[in-house]
Amino acid sequence: MPYTISSLVSFEEDIKKSRFQAFAVPVENEEAVREFLDQYRDISTTHQCWAWKIGHNVRFNDDGEPSGTAGRPILATIEGNELTNVLVLVNRWYGGIKLGTGGLVRAYGGCAGQCLLLAEKIELIEKKKVWFQCLFSEWSIFQYELNSQQIEFSEEYTADGVSVTALVQLHQIETLAVKIQDISRGRAQLKIVEEENV
Missing domain, CATH: 3.30.230.30 (Impact, N-terminal domain)
Structure with missing residues (x-):
């Protein structure tokens, strides 16, 4: 460890x-x-x-x-x-x-x-940088989810909705990915940003 x-x-x-x-x-x-x-x-x-x-x-x-x-x-x-x-x-x-x-x-x-x-x-807890997009109407749900799991994130408002970048602990990735698919009804996907592990 x-x-x-x-x-x-x-x-x-x-x-x-x-x-x-x-x-x-x-x-x-x-x-x-x-x-x-x-x-x-x-x-x-x-x-x-x-x-x-x-x-x-x-x-x-x-x-x-x-x-x-x-x-x-x-x-x-x-x-x-x-x-x-x-x-x-x-x-x-x-x-x-x-x-x-x-x-x-x-x-x-x-x-x-x-x-x-x-x-x-x-x-030292290993984290990965992840990214997803959601509609404006879904953002408050995701915001609540990220805050309740104490996930660091930044959001950017675009013409199509909200673009979100977050630092997620490894064990949180799968749960968040499923949540994103559920809320967006399969439209949005969680993507891992291949930079470096943090």
Whole structure:
């Protein structure tokens, strides 16, 4: 069962006069990763190293530290905690004492790990984007159905009726598809939008 974290958490520690500061944040996509890294860019740091995992996609960055001593250990802590849709950023302010490659691995991995221990783990529920159209006269029924199942949706009014896009949990798809067919008397169909799983 994949897990993510519920909200932003941070952790700070000093290791041999270097200050390390970690942030862990839930992310849905690469755009959210870029936005967070831009927002938390700090020119006072010596290094800003990070790793993220979204689904099966992973990326990490050593930001000038010796290869494999920062980004990879951060990623290892994300995967070790069985998390996905998570970005961990670790800032370092160099304090004058070299840590060596083993020391760097322990510092970055350890700081990221301590930060993730503070986070609340939540189950990641897979959702799919779906789309359907209905008549104006049917829209209030569908609106009630979507709201009662706590389904996120957006509607667009067209000349022919209402075009609806929604994010639906996997177990809700079949019930909703049947409901749409019933209400529209077979005229409307639920279509899965092949983008990405959310």
